[in-house]
Amino acid sequence: MSRPAPLTPPRAVLFDAYGTLFDVYSVALLAEQLFPGQGQALSVLWRDKQIEYTRLVTTCNEGAHYQPFWELTRAALVFAIKKLVAHADGASATGLFDEKVEQLMNQYRSLSAFPENRSVLQTLKERCIPTGILSNGDASMLQLAVKSSGLHGLLDHIISVDPVRKYKTAPQAYALGESTLGLPASKILFVSSNAWDSLGATWHGYQTLWVNRYQLPFEELGTQPTRTGTTLRDVFDFFPPSSS
Amino acid sequence: MSRPAPLTPPRAVLFDAYGTLFDVYSVALLAEQLFPGQGQALSVLWRDKQIEYTRLVTTCNEGAHYQPFWELTRAALVFAIKKLVAHADGASATGLFDEKVEQLMNQYRSLSAFPENRSVLQTLKERCIPTGILSNGDASMLQLAVKSSGLHGLLDHIISVDPVRKYKTAPQAYALGESTLGLPASKILFVSSNAWDSLGATWHGYQTLWVNRYQLPFEELGTQPTRTGTTLRDVFDFFPPSSS
Numbered sequence: 364m365s366r367p368a369p370l371t372p373p374r375a376v377l378f379d380a381y382g383t384l385f386d387v388y389s390v391a392l393l394a395e396q397l398f399p400g401q402g403q404a405l406s407v408l409w410r411d412k413q414i415e416y417t418r419l420v421t422t423c424n425e426g427a428h429y430q431p432f433w434e435l436t437r438a439a440l441v442f443a444i445k446k447l448v449a450h451a452d453g454a455s456a457t458g459l460f461d462e463k464v465e466q467l468m469n470q471y472r473s474l475s476a477f478p479e480n481r482s483v484l485q486t487l488k489e490r491c492i493p494t495g496i497l498s499n500g501d502a503s504m505l506q507l508a509v510k511s512s513g514l515h516g517l518l519d520h521i522i523s524v525d526p527v528r529k530y531k532t533a534p535q536a537y538a539l540g541e542s543t544l545g546l547p548a549s550k551i552l553f554v555s556s557n558a559w560d561s562l563g564a565t566w567h568g569y570q571t572l573w574v575n576r577y578q579l580p581f582e583e584l585g586t587q588p589t590r591t592g593t594t595l596r597d598v599f600d601f602f603p604p605s606s607s
Numbered sequence: 608m609s610r611p612a613p614l615t616p617p618r619a620v621l622f623d624a625y626g627t628l629f630d631v632y633s634v635a636l637l638a639e640q641l642f643p644g645q646g647q648a649l650s651v652l653w654r655d656k657q658i659e660y661t662r663l664v665t666t667c668n669e670g671a672h673y674q675p676f677w678e679l680t681r682a683a684l685v686f687a688i689k690k691l692v693a694h695a696d697g698a699s700a701t702g703l704f705d706e707k708v709e710q711l712m713n714q715y716r717s718l719s720a721f722p723e724n725r726s727v728l729q730t731l732k733e734r735c736i737p738t739g740i741l742s743n744g745d746a747s748m749l750q751l752a753v754k755s756s757g758l759h760g761l762l763d764h765i766i767s768v769d770p771v772r773k774y775k776t777a778p779q780a781y782a783l784g785e786s787t788l789g790l791p792a793s794k795i796l797f798v799s800s801n802a803w804d805s806l807g808a809t810w811h812g813y814q815t816l817w818v819n820r821y822q823l824p825f826e827e828l829g830t831q832p833t834r835t836g837t838t839l840r841d842v843f844d845f846f847p848p849s850s851s
Contacts, residue, residue, distance in 0.1 A: 423778065430829075582682075
């Protein structure tokens with residue numbers, strides 16, 4: 364939507380996972396059951412804090428404080444509950460607190476996928492376009508999320524940043540997409556619903572699609588994604604119409 | 608409060624600026640006048656986004672996308688207004704938008720200082736303890752903020768991260784405190800009201816005081832600050848009682 368078509372169609376497509384393929388806010392319903400009146404706020408703060416923690420451990424001391432995404436996700440949840448709920452009622456001292464944390468973490472293992480994912484990935488497969496995930500999630504989280512959301516077999520590569528112990532938007536994390544696919548970033552389309560991720564990938568040299576699912580403004584840092592769309596289906600704007 | 612006294616009293620004290628010496632939420636009143644009903648939310652989102660932008664430009668590509676703090680502050684404000692206000696009413700297309708941005712940026716030049724600052728700095732000066740600011744702010748912002756808040760002459764060093772083109776919590780930013788003071792971090796007390804900053808400084812090796820002004824939980828990343836307090840006055844817990 365936001366720019367003319369890039370000069371050459373990408374030779375592969377990488378997707379961000381959390382927020383892009385999987386709905387990180389689909390935990391809000393359970394959060395609301397466990398913490399009435401706070402479900403929505405909790406799911407938002409949990410997500411924000413999770414992202415913040417990936418940045419803190421990446422920026423500090425060259426990976427000395429790295430923790431896998433699953434652990435950061437749990438830490439962010441504990442923080443979010445303490446800030447929004449438990450600080451008020453002292454529940455953090457009870458066994459109930461740990462139990463609620465575990466229930467929400469279990470829910471996080473099998474987030475809902477967005478409805479259009481399956482058909483988009485299926486079509487890319489039929490058109491013989493290599494696909495993959497490039498995610499902050501650790502390998503076991505990603506495998507489980509792909510399986511539980513019914514996307515198993517529709518993705519050629521599942522790439523976690525875990526081996527480089529740096530989270531996106533670190534260059535070392537984005538470079539894993541290039542090395543895995545054996546292509547320069549300029550020939551790969553990177554798809555994310557997270558504006559910061561679209562920005563980081565654009566800075567890294569990828570062609571980018573920002574899937575703006577929530578009608579948000581883009582980051583104001585002087586760089587725009589290659590294109591902006593509203594669903595995963597906008598991937599096809601990067602490719603010439605199928606001859607079939 | 609949170610731990611026994613450290614083994615050796617610090618030989619100097621460095622303060623974070625924004626949130627610690629200067630009240631970043633003191634812009635909320637003007638924000639409310641300019642955007643009725645959104646002042647508080649705007650001041651919070653502005654601050655959150657400002658911090659996020661420092662991290663994005665620090666993590667990506669070794670400083671290639673660095674922008675001075677003043678520019679990031681403006682970018683964060685523009686984003687915050689677009690997200691909270693202008694997206695709804697289309698005001699971003701009008702000259703009024705730019706005018707409101709400038710009014711708020713002007714306010715940011717001379718943020719309110721917290722009331723106890725002056726007497727704490729005065730007492731440290733009387734006790735011949737070297738002091739300074741170590742801040743993400745650029746030099747001209749910091750000079751103006753110190754002057755307009757009446758703290759001029761009470762700080763020995765005003766250190767901006769700008770020369771290293773990386774924002775806290777990057778090690779290169781924290782190292783500026785050590786090189787400027789000629790002391791190892793372990794002999795310096797670093798004071799911040801920002802939990803993430805207290806965490807980063809603790810990881811870097813500083814003695815740390817987290818001034819928890821808003822009764823928040825600390826970060827859940829496995830490290831605690833040396834001590835936690837509620838005002839700048841808690842600095843004195845790090846020093847033996849004055850013999851005077």
